[in-house]
Every structure is written in C-alpha cells, then in structure tokens.
Amino acid sequence: MDYRIKEQAGFSPKIGELVSMLDYTRAVTLADVAGLSIEQLDYLAEGDSNSIGALLMHMAAIEFVHQVITFENRDLTAQELETWLVPLELGDKARSEIRNRPLDDYVAELKKIRDKTLSLLGNVDDSWLYEEGQYDNGATYNKYYLWFHVVEDETSHRGQIRILKRMLEKQK
Amino acid sequence: MDYRIKEQAGFSPKIGELVSMLDYTRAVTLADVAGLSIEQLDYLAEGDSNSIGALLMHMAAIEFVHQVITFENRDLTAQELETWLVPLELGDKARSEIRNRPLDDYVAELKKIRDKTLSLLGNVDDSWLYEEGQYDNGATYNKYYLWFHVVEDETSHRGQIRILKRMLEKQK
Numbered sequence A, B: 001m002d003y004r005i006k007e008q009a010g011f012s013p014k015i016g017e018l019v020s021m022l023d024y025t026r027a028v029t030l031a032d033v034a035g036l037s038i039e040q041l042d043y044l045a046e047g048d049s050n051s052i053g054a055l056l057m058h059m060a061a062i063e064f065v066h067q068v069i070t071f072e073n074r075d076l077t078a079q080e081l082e083t084w085l086v087p088l089e090l091g092d093k094a095r096s097e098i099r100n101r102p103l104d105d106y107v108a109e110l111k112k113i114r115d116k117t118l119s120l121l122g123n124v125d126d127s128w129l130y131e132e133g134q135y136d137n138g139a140t141y142n143k144y145y146l147w148f149h150v151v152e153d154e155t156s157h158r159g160q161i162r163i164l165k166r167m168l169e170k171q172k
Helices: A013-033 A038-042 A052-071 A078-089 A092-097 A103-121 A126-130 A143-171 B013-033 B038-042 B052-071 B078-089 B092-097 B103-121 B126-130 B143-171
Strands: A132-134 A140-142 B132-134 B140-142
Touching: A013 A052, A013 A103, A013 A126, A013 A143, A013 B143, A038 A052, A038 A103, A052 A078, A052 A092, A052 A103, A052 A143, A078 A092, A126 A143, A140 A143, A143 B013, A143 B143, B013 B052, B013 B103, B013 B126, B013 B143, B038 B052, B038 B103, B052 B078, B052 B092, B052 B103, B052 B143, B078 B092, B126 B143, B140 B143
Parallel strands: none
Antiparallel strands: A132 A140, B132 B140
16 A cells, blocks of 8 residues: 555656545555455445445446546436446435445446546646536536545545444444 | 635645645535534444544544644654544544534634644645655655545545434434
C-alpha cells in the first residue's frame, strides 16, 4: 500500500495524484471485503439496508457513470441506464437482484471499470480536471470534483460495509 | 455548496485544492447532521456501535492529530492524548462519556479545529504536501496523503452516520 498522493508514471502530474487517491481508496475497500463469503456479501442487516455485494456493485456503477459524464460529456443512454439502474439506485431491486454472487464477481466488475478509468485518465492532461459543467439545478461542477466524488462515494459506502461486517461478526 | 476542486484565495494552488476537498466534505457532513436532537446524537444502534455525536467528535480528534503530525512533526503529548483519546478510540468510553451535548457543541468543536487547520495551511506552500515521513511499521507517507486521510476518515464515518439516521427514522 502506498501512503503517498503523488505523480504516477503514465499520467500527467495532477491526474497521477488523482489516480493515487482512486487506487488507495480501492485498495482499502478490497482489503475490507477480502475473504467474504456469498452469504456474508448477501447479508441484510435490516429490511431496508443494502448488502455488501450491492454496495460493491454500486461503487462500480458510480464509477461507470462518471466515466460517461466526464469523458463523453453526456448522460447515460436508455440502454446503459437499464444495465446500471439497480446498483445505482440500490433499494428493493438491488436487494432481490444483486445476490448469490461470489466476491470474485464483484472484484472483476470493479476491476473492469477501473481499468477503463485508468486508460481514459492516461489520455487527458491536468487542464481537463478543471473543465466545468452544470447540474440540472444550475450548480457548477468541475471534473476534478466529479472524480473526487467517486472517491468520496466509495469511501462513504466503505464505512457502511464496516458496520455491516461488525453486525455479521456478532451473529456468529 | 461549491462542486469544484480548485485554487482558493489565501492558499498556494494545490493547498487550495486540498482545502476545497476538506471544506466540501465538512459541508456535506454538517448538512447530514443538521437539526439532530441530543437524543438522536446519543442514539446507539446496538450495544457496541458509536453514536453520531461520538463520530462527530472523532472527526475533530482525527483532524487535531493530523495537525500535530504534519505541522509539528511529532506525536501527541501525554496531555494531548488524555484530552483526545476517548474520541480517537471510540468504543466503550466514548459511549459513556460523549453524550448529552447539543449539536452546537460538536459543530463548535469541529469549527475550532478547522479554523486552526485553515490558518496553518495558509502558511505552507505546495511542496509541503510532498514532505515524507515513516509509520512505525516502516511504510512511507506524505503529508498530502495524511490530509487526504482526514477527508477519507470523515467520509467513511459520514456513511455510517447515514445508516444511523436511517435506523433512527425507522424507530419513529
């Protein structure tokens, strides 16, 4: 594990620092879920909570959406939305549909999306981070923020995974 | 709310971007806890969980510790540790000692520490972020990472606060 935010070979300087944040965050997430069984990944603490598996798929979905927004400057197509809506929204459908999969499936999905992210980030320079856009409500964002938000969303859900793991531990 | 990671007046360029991350993260945290009563801040979901109040005090404690490590290049003194150990460690003592305080107390504590952080960050330049140190286990960190970790730790606990709020909501 590298505890340094710094430039990375193959990326422009600030993009490399962003990659440090993305990679570090993912490494901690994967360490937190390592060794979980299907039963543990499917565990629902309460009727309306999210499983660890669904939260992992949500992380992949959020990253995919941000690839589309920031590299293609568009929203999801209807077909993309159909593929990703359940892990994006979580909730009832995620509880019934995202289950009974081994950890390797989630890890592979995360890796596939991340590899694409790294490939795309390798082709832009620092100034790309400061390109701005507008939310529907008129608020301005830049692309650096949007990728910071990918990190933030994963980290927030990782905190939730830790609570779920504590609850699982107590059930033994 | 500003959804841009960018330079900030009064800070060197990359320090300003770090301040964007710190400030954005805090704004979301404060929005998440706005309006909570003492009873809600003290709520314990299960015997060994942390209250929202204790998590807020933990955020202040983590930020204080990182001020000391990164600006004074030292660990806490015995006296500082005595002051901060309970919110740092959370657990049993935090459950019994950090309670019965109104939200304003936690917000004031967070603000006091943050004001100091901003004052200190205003006096360093970008190169400071890349100063390195070593953990006891020999792993290398830089100061940019340590402050990223302050953001990360707050975000992870904020995810947990959201679960606690959902549990509170169901109790009504």
